[in-house]
Amino acid sequence: MDELVVSTDVYVPPDEVYEFLRDFEGYSRFTEYLKRVERIHGDGGVGSRYALRFAWWKLTYTARSEVTEVDPPRRIDWRVTKDIDAHGFWRIDPFEELPATAPEYADEGCRVTFEVRFDAESADTSAVSLPRFVSFDRVLGMVRPKVQEEAERIVRRAVRELEGRDRDVRLEVRSDGGLV
Template identity: 70%
Template sequence: MDELVVSTDVYVAPEEAYEFLLDFPRYERYTEYLDRVSRTHGDGGPGSRYALRFAWWKLTYTARSEVTGVTPPTRIEWRVLKDIHAHGAWVIEPYDELPDDAPTDATEGCRVTLEITFDADSADSSSVSLPPLVSFGWVLDKVRGLVTEEAERVVRRAVADLEGREREVRLDVRNESEAL
């Protein structure tokens, strides 16, 4: 299994960050390749299911995911239901004291981490309709290069939306993957 972890500081209350991240349909605003997120079942808690429609190049693909567990206000767990073995979590860790480099107007804060664990070799080539003469291996190689970039973009844009302003966001990225 491969792992990608992206984390940063967010200067809002942990409860606010949690509620914000629990709203999966909002994610379509943060990524270049996610066209639409639709809740297909549930109220956002465990067992809720989502259809995430991705578009890149000449390809479209709808991933099916499910919220597998929540621990308010510190953790939201999810998994992909078909075509690839993948799961992850948003982890929100409240600060007892703000970091020294916090904005001067910040009164609360937390560390927000996106954890993704996946098996790139489990991707199912039959799940994507490819143009003639395009191999699944070629597509997989191209997409692998976008995964880290997209995770970083999602976290940066979510921070701006959460805090209500653009700012320089320092990301800590750990990529324990030969696939990426």
């Protein structure tokens, strides 16, 4: 099982971060490869289902996901419902005290963590139409580093959107299973 964890500090109230992260349809604003998110069912709570349309290289794919658990304003869990065994969550940990590295405009904040686990070997190889003479293993080898790159991009852009300004965003990235 591959695992990727990206976390950083965000200097807005935790409930604002939670509401921002519940807007799954807005995620495409922060990514290069996620082109569209369509809500199929629900309001962002448990049982809400989404279709996520990805496009990269010569491939397009629509993933299906479902929110499996919520703990406002601290956590949103989700899972992919077809073609691959994958799940993850957003976790929001409020600061009891602002860190010394907090920007001067910060009144409060939280630690935000994005974690995803997936079993690349569980992927349904027939779910994606590959160009002729291109193997699924080759594509998988090309995708693994893109997963980390995209996760980092999403978190950086989300911080900018949440805080309403640019700043150097320090990320902590941990990866198991060959992503890095």
